[in-house]
Amino acid sequence: MGASQTRTEKYQDLADKTGFSLEQIENLHKRFQRLSDNEETIRNQHPKEVGSCEEIGFEQFLMVMSHFRPPSLKTTEEEKEAMRKEKLRFLFNMHDTGNDGTITLVEYRKVVEELLSKSGDIEQETVKAMADAAMLEVASTNVPHMAPDEFYEGITFEHFEQILKGLEMETKMYIRFLDVETPTLSCGNSTS
């Protein structure tokens, strides 16, 4: 009795923090158990990668997942704005592997490269050209008049927001979190 009570309390706590409902948290917890082979944390398969950590616990798992919640009918305009900012922040941090607050050209190139990596042999030149074009676009939209000597350091978060304004992230970046448990994919700890 005591154990389940603390668990519901814990879930309630998490629910307040992340905005999930209790059933959804329950569901995600089950999934987490499966992914982590019933341990407390999920271990990183590639621990040496830049910007990754060794292992994550359930709370961190939930925090990441909460970025993918959709807006509901009752979300007000300000809440939608805040949600959009939060999602864009998430994406920005994904790109900014150097953790310096800007996405440099090198980092952006890496993003494009990864995006095209599964499509067979892509020439390095094309990747570079595309990343350069994208960077150029960001620079010209945000800082229209730069003298030839100036150097555009990298995409800051404000510029990032500006350039992706049209996509309306809060309506695109979400997945459906289920309240009931469905037969799940048996991928477990498989690597891609």
Next chain:
Amino acid sequence: MAELRLARRSSSLPLTGLMGVVLLVFVFVASASRDVVSENNKTWRDPAGETRGDSHHQTNSTAHKKAFPVLSFNYEHVKKPFEISLWILLALLMKLGFHIIPGVQNIVPESCLLIGVGLLVGGIIKAIGGEAPVLDTKLFFLYLLPPIILDAGYFLPIRPFTENMGTILVFAVVGTLWNTFFIGGMIFAVCRLEGGQLAGVDPLSCLLFGTIVSAVDPVAVLAVFEEIHINELLHILVFGESLLNDAVTVVLYHLFEEFTHEGTVTVVDAVLGVVCFFVVSLGGILVGAIYGVLGAFTSRFTSHTRVIEPLFVFLYSYMAYLSAEVFHLSGIMSLIACGVVMRPYVEANVSHKSYTTIKYFLKMWSSVSETLIFIFLGVSTVAGPHAWNWTFVIVTVVLCLVSRVLGVIGLTYIINKFRIVKLTKKDQFIVAYGGLRGAIAFSLGFLLTNSKMKNMFLTAIITVIFFTVIVQGMTIRPLVELLAVKKKKESKRSINEEIHTQFLDHLLTGIEDICGHYGHHHWKDKLNRFNKAYVKKWLIAGERSTEPQLISFYNKMEMKQAMMLVESGSAAKLPTIVSSVSMQNIQPRGPARHRAIPSISKSREQEIRKILRANLQKTRQRLRSYSRHDLMIDPFEDNVSEVRFRRQRVEMERRMSHYLTVPANRQETPPVRKVCFESEHKVYTYDDSKSPLGRTAEPDPSPPDAVSLLNESSQRANQSSEHRAKRNDELRAKVPDEKEEQDQLKLSRCLSDPGPNKEEDLS
């Protein structure tokens, strides 16, 4: 000045336009009534011909010898094509007129104006007493409707369509069913209550009537929504619904028509009806998909006969439509499926010109069809036999509105439970208000065989159509403004958005995998993989079959920009360059980067050293003769022209690289050249800390102090190699950017000018 001229022109233009139109109308009407006249002509000419023939037979020289007709009149010969062309010409001139006359466009949608013109023409014809052409069902369904549907299907925005597929299907199927039964049932009740003329109406006829009048019409929706530029979601909801409800309409129509002949309905029939629905819709889609695949496959081999490529697209699609109609499947869905399946592969295969041709021909045909449909609608209204019954008509109109509103509200309530991005009240209102009826309803009504009720039904149908198109069509624009509904996003897709859309796709698929359920993205990903692995290989010619979508998007964008550059002429006339940011602003420059210098091969290093030495020694000799104080003056004067030339080139290349981001010339980094001296004694060391010679000089020297020195020294070194520099500049401008970025920049840092050309000489 031009505006003034235009204003003057436009004021006199309506007048001339009007006169021209009236003239044309009379010519046309005269031709329509020529049926009567031509008959006389024929009978008249024949006896004359006979006598002529007789006289010839008799003798060579006859008493009454008829003169050889220099100019004769034979209208019968070309009557049909002539009239068709005249009709189409009239329709297009009307369309032209509406766009020239200022101000009309904003108040009245084009469809209303066209109906008005049709009424006018019909009235004139009737007044003269001629036979007005009616909107023949065969003409409508076989010739006028397909171009519009093909245009809609080929350019259907796939992403929003598939994302909202569930909602669209619910509206199309359940909504239409609801409308049909509600209207049919209520009409029947009203007829029973009313009695009198209406008493004879049986329930099945009412249901049939309900079917015809409840279907939202794609032509009308397109015509009206085109002009109000509403946001993508609402547009695709209403439009998608109007396309997909064709299956329901077809099934119900045939079902009820059969039943009216039979007289009785059994449960088996009802079940068969449901089965029929699935057969009709899925069969239609299958037929369309098959033809689509065939079309895509054919386009793979057309690289040598580019001229006929568009024809394949049109013909395969038309065949899909006709084949579906043969089996009484849904022709519209077949056409849509064909266009959707064919498009990505055809676009990858055909030439740019063919693509443009396809686009413009489709737009042209659909425009003409739409115009003709509305005009004919007006003409047929005047012509057709009418049986006006106040109660019936008014009740029909009211019921249509009420049932639409109720249906949308009820369905949205259910749908919102499943949708993530819910439909707000504003959205619901627009969806309900946008349910326009149009010519399909009219044609289906025309097909009715039960002549007793036919006229009454037709009148009611026409009234509903007029009401929705005119009243709702006219008021929807101010309502959209009033309710501040979101408009369509005007800006073009940027490459950043494209990158991130793709990125999101992958990201969300991954997250869905983590959460462990088969969601929307999972299936989309599977479909894409299947497409890439198998389908593309078969249907796309050559190398483009392996090109990922991002790259084709990028190439398309580059081509557009290049064409824009070419069209705008020389660099001097380039349109407002919004920003002066160019490649050099992004490319990180020397000091900002701390990159490891890769090793060059020994032999190369030797050669570089040799050249450097040769170059430097010359300059060193020169340099000795200068004193520090003279430095400032001479180099500038000597080099002014060169500097100017270089600056111009930088300007030009910056502009070009703004548009063509394929790195034109990475060389442009150094206006400040990183050539520096350590001391005069060290010959080789044109060094900063990053030279390939491996000798680190001062570690990151005090750059600010050294800058002026650097500038001067670069100018100095310029002198000697000035001659060479000019030649190399020209050469360099043509050098393609194949070398390693590192080498170039390094060398350009160390040698004032001759950058990669050194390597060219060496290699």
